[in-house]
Amino acid sequence: MSKIFETPLYPYERHPDQTAETPIRRKVVIVGAGPIGLAAAIDLAQQGVEAIVLDDNDKVSFGSRAICFAKRPLEILDRLGAGKPMVEKGVEWDVGKVFFDDRQVYEFNLLPEDGHEFPAFINLQQYYFEEYLVRRVHELQDAGAPIEIRGRNKVLKVEDKGDHTVLHVDTPEGPYDLEADWLIACDGAGSPIRSMLGLDFVGRVFEDNFLIADVIMDADFPTERWFWFDPPFNRGQSALLHKQPDGVWRIDLQLGWDIDKEEEKKPENVIPRLKAMLGDDVKFDLEWVSIYTFQCRRMEKFRQGRVLFAGDAAHQVSPFGARGANSGLQDTDNLIWKLKLVMEGKASESLLDTYDTERVHGADENILNSSRSTDFITPKSEMSRVLRDAVLDLSEHYDFARPLVNSGRLSVPCTYDGSPLNSADALDGPERTRPGSPCPDVPLKDGYLLPKLADKFTLLTIDADAPDEIEEDGITVTRLALSTREDPSQLLKDRYLGDAPSGVYLIRPDQHVAARRPSYDEKLFRAAIRRATGKE
Amino acid sequence: MSETLILSPNLEQADDFYADLLAAHEGLTKAESDALNARLVLVLANHIGNRAILTEALAAAAPKPTEG
Numbered sequence A: 001m002s003k004i005f006e007t008p009l010y011p012y013e014r015h016p017d018q019t020a021e022t023p024i025r026r027k028v029v030i031v032g033a034g035p036i037g038l039a040a041a042i043d044l045a046q047q048g049v050e051a052i053v054l055d056d057n058d059k060v061s062f063g064s065r066a067i068c069f070a071k072r073p074l075e076i077l078d079r080l081g082a083g084k085p086m087v088e089k090g091v092e093w094d095v096g097k098v099f100f101d102d103r104q105v106y107e108f109n110l111l112p113e114d115g116h117e118f119p120a121f122i123n124l125q126q127y128y129f130e131e132y133l134v135r136r137v138h139e140l141q142d143a144g145a146p147i148e149i150r151g152r153n154k155v156l157k158v159e160d161k162g163d164h165t166v167l168h169v170d171t172p173e174g175p176y177d178l179e180a181d182w183l184i185a186c187d188g189a190g191s192p193i194r195s196m197l198g199l200d201f202v203g204r205v206f207e208d209n210f211l212i213a214d215v216i217m218d219a220d221f222p223t224e225r226w227f228w229f230d231p232p233f234n235r236g237q238s239a240l241l242h243k244q245p246d247g248v249w250r251i252d253l254q255l256g257w258d259i260d261k262e263e264e265k266k267p268e269n270v271i272p273r274l275k276a277m278l279g280d281d282v283k284f285d286l287e288w289v290s291i292y293t294f295q296c297r298r299m300e301k302f303r304q305g306r307v308l309f310a311g312d313a314a315h316q317v318s319p320f321g322a323r324g325a326n327s328g329l330q331d332t333d334n335l336i337w338k339l340k341l342v343m344e345g346k347a348s349e350s351l352l353d354t355y356d357t358e359r360v361h362g363a364d365e366n367i368l369n370s371s372r373s374t375d376f377i378t379p380k381s382e383m384s385r386v387l388r389d390a391v392l393d394l395s396e397h398y399d400f401a402r403p404l405v406n407s408g409r410l411s412v413p414c415t416y417d418g419s420p421l422n423s424a425d426a427l428d429g430p431e432r433t434r435p436g437s438p439c440p441d442v443p444l445k446d447g448y449l450l451p452k453l454a455d456k457f458t459l460l461t462i463d464a465d466a467p468d469e470i471e472e473d474g475i476t477v478t479r480l481a482l483s484t485r486e487d488p489s490q491l492l493k494d495r496y497l498g499d500a501p502s503g504v505y506l507i508r509p510d511q512h513v514a515a516r517r518p519s520y521d522e523k524l525f526r527a528a529i530r531r532a533t534g535k536e
Numbered sequence B: 001m002s003e004t005l006i007l008s009p010n011l012e013q014a015d016d017f018y019a020d021l022l023a024a025h026e027g028l029t030k031a032e033s034d035a036l037n038a039r040l041v042l043v044l045a046n047h048i049g050n051r052a053i054l055t056e057a058l059a060a061a062a063p064k065p066t067e068g
Helices: A035-045 A071-079 A083-089 A126-142 A192-196 A261-265 A267-278 A325-343 A351-377 A382-397 A399-404 A491-496 A522-532 B014-025 B030-048 B051-061
Strands: A024-031 A051-054 A068-070 A095-100 A103-109 A121-123 A147-150 A154-160 A165-170 A176-185 A202-217 A225-229 A238-243 A248-256 A284-298 A307-309 A457-462 A469-472 A475-482 A503-507 A513-517
Touching: A024 A035, A024 A165, A024 A325, A035 A051, A035 A071, A035 A126, A035 A147, A035 A325, A068 A071, A068 A325, A071 A083, A071 A325, A083 A126, A095 A382, A103 A382, A126 A147, A154 A192, A176 A192, A176 A325, A192 A307, A202 A261, A202 A267, A202 A351, A225 A382, A248 A267, A248 A284, A261 A267, A261 A284, A267 A284, A284 A351, A325 A351, A351 A382, A382 A399, A382 B030, A399 B030, A457 A491, A457 A522, A469 A522, A475 A522, A503 A522, A513 A522, B014 B030, B030 B051
Parallel strands: A024 A051, A024 A176, A051 A147, A095 A225, A176 A307, A457 A475
Antiparallel strands: A068 A121, A095 A103, A154 A165, A165 A176, A202 A248, A202 A284, A225 A238, A238 A248, A457 A503, A469 A475, A503 A513
16 A cells, blocks of 8 residues: 555755855755644745755655644644635544553543634644645645755755855765755754754653554544543553544554663554554554654754754653644744744744743743653652552542642643733733734634734724824734624624723734733834834 | 641640541551551641641651751
């Protein structure tokens, strides 16, 4: 059977840059055609900025890898023109079950909130995710957008020249040099670019290994997330079962620290473990096996002059929280509009330092949550195990203990509280839309709110007057006028006004709130625009 | 509820409570007793709820440096 991850999606082709007499200078070069690199390139190209993606491979990633995508990243992907096919293909789920020893201790329902275009979570193999992004790249190419993926282009050396970088790139036909005004490194947790620049990746490695397997089976397990603590089939350890599209199931089995990884990966050792878990009578095929070690690390700074780091290259978290690829997509969402303004001369380079400030804040939040989940899932002292087991025992009988059970705190979008781009909150409105927050979606009479806020600065007025357009030092802000008189679900009022009678929001191109007030005030909103673009 | 941790005598029938506490552990192995204590701490912590008081309680119960 030919699988999607075995087919070259962007095969090597010679590019004229390779035979140029002097190295060609490109606007933005992105290293890594994984989910984050592709998202960055699409974001740039659909706004008319040249983006060249280099990847040392020519296929999508092998095995399912990242499988759980949350609402906010799906909204970002929708802005990039790829969110809807992912939701159509993906598996939606709301119910989770927690088992301890040989019994179910409780069941939960995520009870997703109404009035959003996108679901709380979908499960989708990373290879599909990447395939849809590559498809979107081809769509943009067909429409004449300046975007390319150069397969089997491996960066061997990077030189920081202050106002640009020089890349020494190897190909099947030999090496060439390429210059980049801006370099975005999306080359994964082992980031070669990071190593070549001699930058640190500091954090905590948890002494535990997990076996991760994709199995194809026709089984009547429901579409739920099942998590086991100390089950009979994996004593003293944990296990996870989660459904993906195409009858593929993801199984994670904790193995402990002192193991032989190569031995454990062999099918003759994996299959008996899976049989013990699934039962002898369940027929399954093993599609992919891997072993990983939990770790939580990040770079000290995500910006190093003209080199910007995003995704796992910048920060790494343990799984079980949908915080890896999901946070990487929030990185590029945050970065690209800033980079575009800087490249157009509409903001100073220092605006890019706020990419570092805001996304380091996001990474720290993810690392904190992920470390706590890991401490619960893999207790490292006798007493931490006693307390963990006490929580699980109590959770079977009493509601109060259930919030303490931590089998992964599922990713929620990051609010940039305290960001230098925020103006002080001047509206007595809902907490969830305070400055720094990602805008929650709302159903309107003609579709949803978020697509109307894409890619540009927006002045959202709700029952308030304002000019249709404001121009402030090169930044154009377009008004979107809404009214609670046309708010059948009442959710516009609930999410953006609360008890306030009216509101005016300045919304960034990444759909985060920069400022809000009860009414339009020209002087104050012009100041807010300057502030949101790093000018005061 | 009081906003600070009570560290003056506050138990109703202190001797009876103490006897109940010992009785709850009677006949248990060390592991079972540790588990009981852990569950008891969690039940009581949930009842208190207040983060500031729990922080004070953790500090009050922490090992004290021996004098001299």
